Amino acid sequence: MAKQATEYFSVRPWTVEEERFDPERNRVAEAVFSLANEYMGVRGHTDEEISAPTLRGSYFNGIYEYSPEQASGYLGVVRRTHYMINSVDYFAMELRVDGVAFDQAKADISDYRRVLDMKKGLLTRELVWKLNGKSVRLSFERFLDMEYPNRAYQRVSVRSDDDVNVELVFKTDFNVLHWGQPVQWKQVAVDRKCAGIVCSTRTTSQLVASVSHVDGNCNGRWYVSATDRLVCNTLRIRLEAGHKFVADRLIVNAVDKRGGDAAKLLDFASEELSRQAAEGYDAARKRNEAYWQRFWNKSDIVIEGDDADQQGIRFCIFQLQQTYHGADPTDNIGAKGLTGEAYSGHAFWDTETYCLPYYLFNNPAAAKYLLSYRYNTLEQAKKRARDLDCTGACYPIATLNGEEACTLWQHASLQLQPTTAVAYGIAHYVNVCGDRAFLTGPGAEMLVEICRFLASRGQWDAKNEYFGYYGVMGPDEFQMMVNHNTYTNYMAKQTFLFTLRTVSSLSDEERAALVAKTGLKQSELDLFERCADKMLILYDSSTKLFEQHRGYYELPHIDVDDIPADQFPLYSHWSYDRIYRNDIIKQPDVLMFMFLYSSQFTLEQKRANYEFYEPRCIHESSLSPSVHSILASELGLTEQAANFFGFATRLDLDDYNRNTHEGLHLTSIAAAWMNIVYGFGGVRSDGELLTLNPTMPSGWKRLCFRLGYGGCELTVDVTPHRLRLCSTGKLKLFVYGKEVEVCGETVIPR
């Protein structure tokens, strides 16, 4: 079941380039060329309409609709989902030359080149269009503002060797499709002056405004026209041979997630548009490039010796930063970011498990905001716990607004890892970033509510001897409804223990505040202690193996290698229930908690469990290989580590999973970062000291990355023969098994 790369984009260290256009790969290119700035995201679709397979997509963080409510007689089963909705198409455009509409899939084009410049945060497209014996050079450029999140920019230029008539129509269009179906945006205001429209969602009454201003280097007059949910800015000119016509469109998009006053929102947008116009296109582009330059100076990973990996990891970092950088504590990171409709924009437990580490070391403020998102949705989590007949807070498996969006009860009711992941995230954040104020305030409050949930969802065995979770699904979703899943029990135990440590570390004042907020009683703390103490952890010290869940060893065995390659993914080829009754693992489960709490396990324990579970795993989660790679690195299994790393950085660039056209795998992108930093870098951040065990795949000549840690900037620079550490301040670290103090530069031979 080896995955196949589709090498379509050129490999360059700082750019992703499409040097010839293949209509069949158009949707993949749209995903890869996505731009975003956390506030909004837009796929890299062509400005003009195209007759190739396309998914024109424009999304705003937190703008969503509810599905109709499903009938169900069962309590605790989610009856309606919610989903990020495809929104205004603000880069839409029509371009006609001598009356012929440009369509890149049909036109006779040459000198084609589309470039995503990651250093500058800029997407450009250039080509020569031959029609009626004439040669017209077109170029397109767009970017989203990383500092002023409402602002977007579009430039189109036309140059011809002959005289031509040019008609340009810039459109702001709410008549969009979502999963191929028309979206019923409701127009609530329109303003020709700023070519603006405000539309409202149907079920959530949220507002989205889009206004724009166009300007061109010609004397022609722009005509504004408006029909339902569509505003057009039209210009017709005669372009003389050799002249270049350039038109810039400045765009402001603004949303009101709570659905306030449309006129007010329009006013805000149009004022912001004036400020944007005052700065102008070129100045803004320069400023935005400077933003990206500052960013790369801090967060780049340099890989020498493998251009594909170099480009791949930069693409990952670029997309992660675009999708989320902590602009707003009500934002989160969807599995597909803002690059498509798949997964409905939902954030999963991936956020705390796979994404958070990147932010811990690159952007602690953003890390804090991700946890604040959970704090801001604590009420929804408490409601969900009540729906499940429990107390405390149960975090959703999939959500945009904090409510559980998963209507499959087997996932929404049986998977507890989103909840323990929040507790883990708090602990991890505090351990790396040391934010005691967050811990003692919102952190402690969340921890108490999480423990309440865990104490009420867990049960004592028939003899009242041990505690644990019955009827759960761990991260390994191929074991649907089991008892004493060790991941769940272990994570819950750690959550209880961390909470107890946190509470006992509080000052009297802090504790009083916590009690005032949560009504926490000593009897509850006693219960949490008892739960942690009596938590059943299925461990056999003779084999050093953790049993994945009670009865796992007895399950019918399937040799993964015996499954014909054409039967993957299993969900598409096996009947639903068949998947759940054997020892195949979808994604690591025991290995996962051994990685998250790495410092609590010996190398021998890790080796034993890796050797037992690795052959049973079929990696039907794109997140699975990274964890295996990281553990393989630690165990010195360099070849396996490299194999599992394999396509991690290029999952989307080379479309390994054949579904990049639906959107980028944002959380896998985060896992690729972890794979490098935790895997080859050997970073571990769950213990008292930060640990480093840098190594490298054999083909690489140099790996260099930076970590923000302990108030310093730490550079980790590895070559085959030495490790160079460089810190802007004094840092105690654990390097290659020894405690090291770094200040300035330290070189350690390898």
Added chain:
Amino acid sequence: MAKQATEYFSVRPWTVEEERFDPERNRVAEAVFSLANEYMGVRGHTDEEISAPTLRGSYFNGIYEYSPEQASGYLGVVRRTHYMINSVDYFAMELRVDGVAFDQAKADISDYRRVLDMKKGLLTRELVWKLNGKSVRLSFERFLDMEYPNRAYQRVSVRSDDDVNVELVFKTDFNVLHWGQPVQWKQVAVDRKCAGIVCSTRTTSQLVASVSHVDGNCNGRWYVSATDRLVCNTLRIRLEAGHKFVADRLIVNAVDKRGGDAAKLLDFASEELSRQAAEGYDAARKRNEAYWQRFWNKSDIVIEGDDADQQGIRFCIFQLQQTYHGADPTDNIGAKGLTGEAYSGHAFWDTETYCLPYYLFNNPAAAKYLLSYRYNTLEQAKKRARDLDCTGACYPIATLNGEEACTLWQHASLQLQPTTAVAYGIAHYVNVCGDRAFLTGPGAEMLVEICRFLASRGQWDAKNEYFGYYGVMGPDEFQMMVNHNTYTNYMAKQTFLFTLRTVSSLSDEERAALVAKTGLKQSELDLFERCADKMLILYDSSTKLFEQHRGYYELPHIDVDDIPADQFPLYSHWSYDRIYRNDIIKQPDVLMFMFLYSSQFTLEQKRANYEFYEPRCIHESSLSPSVHSILASELGLTEQAANFFGFATRLDLDDYNRNTHEGLHLTSIAAAWMNIVYGFGGVRSDGELLTLNPTMPSGWKRLCFRLGYGGCELTVDVTPHRLRLCSTGKLKLFVYGKEVEVCGETVIPR
């Protein structure tokens, strides 16, 4: 959680009577007063429209619609269900006196009496209606023909002390509601001559025709009018004081389940109507009463000393006979028979488990037809097995047409008991009725396909040491997805063994025919033998307990008595997943197979398991108490046996479950019969000889029932001090633990 009786109907040995009309109980009365003749069923709704809560329902066995297909990405998950559809309202009527429409819920009525005469199969209603100072006596009568299944009869009579104008409109109306929603019957033919309509279902293109002929003792002229899906026969007369006007309507309903030629169906119906008219109303009623008399002579159960139970059990027998008596091998017994829309008319494994025994001893031909139904739907069962990635035949948990109708994968994919129940039914039928031709033909073919399914659905444990079922739900639906459910494993083992015995008993010719039909190979028989031999049965000989499934003993314990009464039923008060993670049992599971294969277990084994599991069972199935009562009888726990018997015969008459308004619990009705015959009668029919251990609840003075067995009629007549057995031929029996030969009358003191 004691259930409460609502004593609404008068207790009489042969009738069910409503002596005053309570509009609030109208729907319950409609269910209780249902008439059926297997071909069709009609609720006991008033002929005229009524302004009380009502569910006018008319159903035909095997006439159904498909639901729209649901989206699901999962293989083997049923995407569309099908359901018995409310059909033509052929008893509909309007009655106006002096221009006022009669509405029983609003009219000033007295001398009211509605009577279901079970001895005669007749439903009558009489009352005096006072309006405008006049007194009008109305009477209504209806019955369905048990011998000519297309025929229905309706009589209305009016008598007044004053001169009145009477308008009578007999309607044949396809404009009906299903679950309160209009049904879109499609009219395909209409014929004024016979006041007939033919309509078609939408998704299955089945045809239903209804024609009628009215006649009255007056010279008035009947006018026929027709609008869409409605035909009316209208008469207006002047009725003189003291005169009695009687109008009879003869009705023929005919269906074409395969959707053939509407004109042909109409011809058939109208010819049948001529034959019906030739016989006439009174002669037909007399003939039908004779049918019921013959039936009761054979199948009555006499209970002396408890009129409520006497009435109750006769009501059960009457309804069971009405619903199904083996008229057509494509019919089956829906959980609610033909008395309502709940459960969609679906037949469940209840048929073979709870209903079949009644037919084995009363109507072997009908028992054979029930099994033939499974044979006729073998292809659907084979398709279902393939959908589940298995071979052989998997019988549906719920169905009308043989296809799986349950869209909840957890039931449809995990419950194997419908399949083992078919095998059990074949074995039981052959053991009691001795039909070797059925066994060696269709029986053996089904058994082979069932074993193929069971062999392919089962799995070997990790060490390849034992066989069993992973990811299953046994009859106890509170344990959703478990491994080695002992009911499932045990029943599968018995199925393999019975199949092997059957195959080895075949003559060369019979075996050749079986191989020709099924392609059966010796290697398959070897596999079946290995599966049976290595089947894991979780039994502890020291405690004599069967563990309900692997890990059951470890489950968190809930003391059933600790659950507040207002939390039942649990599905309505507990979150869905909460129900599945403790040791509460919904309905007997271990006790069930110990009853079905009674002869294979010692009394000590039965006692140990009864004592262990009984306290854990909350009986959230109406079928559960009967099995407990039967076992309690066997164990000499007479008080418990009586308690569990409790409301068995009167579940619907006294509306214990508060949902009789939706329809009668037909399969619970069958279980009530079993409760008396197998419980108090102590009958066991799974061994070589028929076993009898007759006893009685303390309040009864006499229990007398008849069994057709071994070609004889056996009367079992119990009083407190003796058992009288009477056989029409020579019979070897096991009575009170001793082998007895009965021929003629034998009296045994108790």
